[in-house]
Amino acid sequence: xxxxxxxxxxxSGDLDKALAAFIIANGAAAMGDEVTMFFTxxxxxxxxxxxxxxxxKRFLQxxxxxxxxxxxGQLGLSKMNFGGLGANMMRKVMRQQGVTSLEELIQSAxxxxxxxxxxSMSMDVLGFQEDELIEGLExxxxxxxxxxxxxxxxxxxx
Amino acid sequence: xxxxxxxxxxxSGDLDKALAAFIIANGAAAMGDEVTMFFTxxxxxxxxxxxxxxxxKRFLQxxxxxxxxxxxGQLGLSKMNFGGLGANMMRKVMRQQGVTSLEELIQSAxxxxxxxxxxSMSMDVLGFQEDELIEGLExxxxxxxxxxxxxxxxxxxx
Amino acid sequence: xxxxxxxxxxxSGDLDKALAAFIIANGAAAMGDEVTMFFTxxxxxxxxxxxxxxxxKRFLQxxxxxxxxxxxGQLGLSKMNFGGLGANMMRKVMRQQGVTSLEELIQSAxxxxxxxxxxSMSMDVLGFQEDELIEGLExxxxxxxxxxxxxxxxxxxx
Numbered sequence: 001x002x003x004x005x006x007x008x009x010x011x012s013g014d015l016d017k018a019l020a021a022f023i024i025a026n027g028a029a030a031m032g033d034e035v036t037m038f039f040t041x042x043x044x045x046x047x048x049x050x051x052x053x054x055x056x057k058r059f060l061q062x063x064x065x066x067x068x069x070x071x072x073g074q075l076g077l078s079k080m081n082f083g084g085l086g087a088n089m090m091r092k093v094m095r096q097q098g099v100t101s102l103e104e105l106i107q108s109a110x111x112x113x114x115x116x117x118x119x120s121m122s123m124d125v126l127g128f129q130e131d132e133l134i135e136g137l138e139x140x141x142x143x144x145x146x147x148x149x150x151x152x153x154x155x156x157x158x
Numbered sequence: 159x160x161x162x163x164x165x166x167x168x169x170s171g172d173l174d175k176a177l178a179a180f181i182i183a184n185g186a187a188a189m190g191d192e193v194t195m196f197f198t199x200x201x202x203x204x205x206x207x208x209x210x211x212x213x214x215k216r217f218l219q220x221x222x223x224x225x226x227x228x229x230x231g232q233l234g235l236s237k238m239n240f241g242g243l244g245a246n247m248m249r250k251v252m253r254q255q256g257v258t259s260l261e262e263l264i265q266s267a268x269x270x271x272x273x274x275x276x277x278s279m280s281m282d283v284l285g286f287q288e289d290e291l292i293e294g295l296e297x298x299x300x301x302x303x304x305x306x307x308x309x310x311x312x313x314x315x316x
Numbered sequence: 317x318x319x320x321x322x323x324x325x326x327x328s329g330d331l332d333k334a335l336a337a338f339i340i341a342n343g344a345a346a347m348g349d350e351v352t353m354f355f356t357x358x359x360x361x362x363x364x365x366x367x368x369x370x371x372x373k374r375f376l377q378x379x380x381x382x383x384x385x386x387x388x389g390q391l392g393l394s395k396m397n398f399g400g401l402g403a404n405m406m407r408k409v410m411r412q413q414g415v416t417s418l419e420e421l422i423q424s425a426x427x428x429x430x431x432x433x434x435x436s437m438s439m440d441v442l443g444f445q446e447d448e449l450i451e452g453l454e455x456x457x458x459x460x461x462x463x464x465x466x467x468x469x470x471x472x473x474x
Contacts, residue, residue: 016357016358020327024458027457027462033462057391079329080380089376093443099440099441153466155472156471158473
């Protein structure tokens with residue numbers, strides 16, 4: 001009855017935290033673990049398409065949506081971001097060191113069959129439609145997350 | 159011997175993270191799980207009464223206490239807060255979408271019998287007296303949290 | 317087959333979050349639990365020597381390294397830091413209240429045999445050499461963390 005399943009809630013929309021989440025998730029999947037990632041609040045920004053279809057939105061949701069990052073290429077750092085300069089420095093250092101980029105880690109997660117769930121309540125609040133996010137996601141709420149977590153032996157909130 | 163008990167440490171005093179913590183906690187309780195929430199550091203601000211009894215405090219603790227949010231209605235966002243404007247926008251969007259407010263989630267947590275523990279060491283550091291926080295709390299330290307966590311199958315630090 | 321082992325990922329380089337991590341870790345060790353702490357990204361700053369040997373570094377890594385805190389005495393708060401003023405206030409209040417300092421908690425962690433692992437990939441990215449960090453560390457990657465987490469019953473990401 002021992003499980004090695006892992007769940008990760010990605011609440012943060014920061015580049016550094018998203019990297020940590022996807023490095024752990026891909027590492028676990030590479031070791032044969034089943035992995036579920038649950039994206040909520042700012043974490044949904046990691047899943048946004050850079051060029052998404054245009055939707056008519058309520059004023060406040062349009063404002064939030066317009067100001068928040070559109071996908072992994074626009075994320076900032078949680079510290080030392082300096083208006084995006086720090087994030088670009090981090091991306092450059094990672095290339096120099098041959099470290100996998102966030103975009104590649106997301107693709108790898110999909111290739112390895114990691115389950116990616118977008119929090120439907122957060123989508124309602126932030127005004128995201130399903131077609132504004134990348135393909136291959138599931139859409140569900142907290143009950144689904146809790147069901148997954150009950151089957152896992154490691155659960156992280158990032 | 160399988161348990162579905164959950165513990166959540168709420169370290170953050172941000173509106174968005176407090177919402178995430180209480181949504182998960184209430185969701186688990188609604189599914190029949192035992193839930194313990196442990197409030198430490200900035201997370202204690204979530205439990206402050208808006209109008210608390212006045213206490214004589216040391217200078218630094220008085221300063222910290224005066225500047226930190228007094229209860230859920232004064233919390234800011236971890237991102238895009240813009241001096242409280244972002245938090246108010248978030249509250250407004252949540253009302254528009256019919257999403258439960260933090261105040262209602264806290265009440266629901268109490269109604270569902272979720273155990274709310276305020277970290278006594280953090281209270282000493284931040285200079286909070288028990289009557290400055292809402293009713294119905296327990297007061298305990300890290301050993302109590304660890305005892306609860308050992309009985310749980312999901313433990314999150316938020 | 318029940319375990320009480322604990323793992324903590326310290327991703328944050330903030331004084332308040334580092335304190336939380338080390339208080340939980342030391343508390344668990346004092347109760348007889350095996351504890352592993354895994355330091356990644358900004359969390360590595362907690363382990364830096366105040367006066368470290370000088371190394372020739374790439375330009376961007378030298379910039380990151382120069383601007384980031386050199387050890388526990390230079391960490392800031394995640395909130396209300398005000399350019400370090402808040403962190404110094406927090407240190408002073410902790411002394412007034414007789415609360416153990418971060419430096420003492422780190423020493424206690426080593427004395428209690430808590431395993432301290434520095435994330436080797438983060439060290440590559442941030443350009444840290446082993447001799448820039450305090451003594452007594454292990455150096456490993458995400459696979460090692462996951463192996464430790466699989467043996468634990470509580471895993472926190474801070």
